[in-house]
Amino acid sequence: MLMANKPCIYFFTFYAAGHLMSMVEFAKRLSSFGNSFSINFFVLMEPDEHNQLGSPLCSSYLRSLQAQNTPFQFHRLPSVEPPTSFDGIPELVNFYVRSYLPHIKAQLLASPSPISALVLDIFCSDVIDVANELNIPSYIYYTSTATSLTLMSYLSCQEENNMKDFSEVENINVPGLIPIPSTCCLNDFINRNSSFYKGLMHNGRRSNEAKAVIVNSSIYLEKTTMKALAEGTLQLAPDTKISNVYPIGPVISLGKNSSKEQECLKWLDRQPMKSVVFLCFGSMGAFDVSQSRQIASALDQSGLRFLWAILTPSNELVGYPIDGNLDELLPEGFIERTKERGLVWPSLVPQTDILSHEAIGGFVTHCGWNSCLESLWFGVPMVAWPLYFSDQHLNAFQLVNEMHVAIALEIDRKKGFVSAKELERAIKCLMDEGSEEGRIVRKKAGEIKLACREAVEVGGVSYVHLQNLAIELGWKEVHNQST
Structure with a gap:
């Protein structure tokens, strides 16, 4: 009887x-409340005979x-x-997403249980149309920062009101946020003629149609933005405020990896504590x-211990990289010269297992938000x-x-290029005990680290939001019935 009364929630991601x-990790957190929810997933764009795009990590x-x-x-x-x-x-x-909408509606109508809510990835925001048609509350789950969510929502409202072009300003000033240099956003984010910008603005507008937005962040990570959200002072436009926000992070996957990739962990076991920089x-x-080869030169000249996960770019327009071709990518003799202090790993690695290892002292990262949270x-x-x-540039x-918590790199933003000399400077600064900048970020x-763990523990700020x-999704009602 209790099973039949569980709130039924459908999650949409890609x-x-x-x-x-x-x-999925967020759904696990939600289901930890007395196993009170019936959780269902639609994963859009799964590989099939028509679509061969597929993340090996997925x-x-x-x-x-x-x-x-x-x-x-x-x-x-x-x-x-x-x-x-x-x-x-x-x-x-x-x-x-638009092509799937009729199929999504049909499957939801066929649900054997009443549906309490739809939780949508930001890129699945058009499913809100189906939610509205079926009178089901919709929520957006946003996998990046509250600041990037707010920026996206704000810019979408400014575009709607035909305000000034943000591609020509030094700083993007969103009321309630710290000034954001336009140089930290790619051109596509602020160039109104790009398809990337149009897609972001579309999803930004739609996110404000949801009942609330669930964000994978916490007040300890984004104090200014979270304070403005909590106080309700974030004005997107006259008479327009951002949707209610639940900051429930950090949400990360901590499952241990047991594959052959563990060989790189065995190498780490032989290294001194906090001595290895991970790329x-x-x-x-x-x-x-x-x-x-610029990266290889930086590692060669630095004298530091390193673990470098290296991949070869795909030849496809939209495709995932393949295992690294070391003969092609690395300078002659590099592996031999650095074999006593470095390991080049030419495939995907068990990243959380590596970051949790006591030998790791620093991380050179692309600034994807999940990687940042894991670090x-x-x-x-x-x-x-x-x-x-x-969002990586904003992150x-x-x-x-x-x-x-990070050392900045001087990057040629048009090409995304970093010189060997600049990378060497940054990793030495990060790892050198004598570097004041490094000491501060360490x-x-x-x-x-301590604040993030405290946030998600019972009674912590993120736990309370969750x-x-x-x-709101129905846990209290079911909980009372079970007691």
């Missing part, structure tokens, strides 16, 4: 590691869920024909020969090297200027 994994993660007997139901949607052409990833994702750029981060969870300071998506700005990373959300 087949990308930084989105799918974060949303595949391994979903297999691990099966092995854990996670009590979530995953529903498959019918295949849809891919677009004949598209201009950028946001347009591709939006095309698929990894996410499941889509790969460099050409020129940049890879902070384990108290590892960073060198911020944002790559391909706009880097916050890590350096607001959280003070100390701050340790403080935020509990309030669970009550």
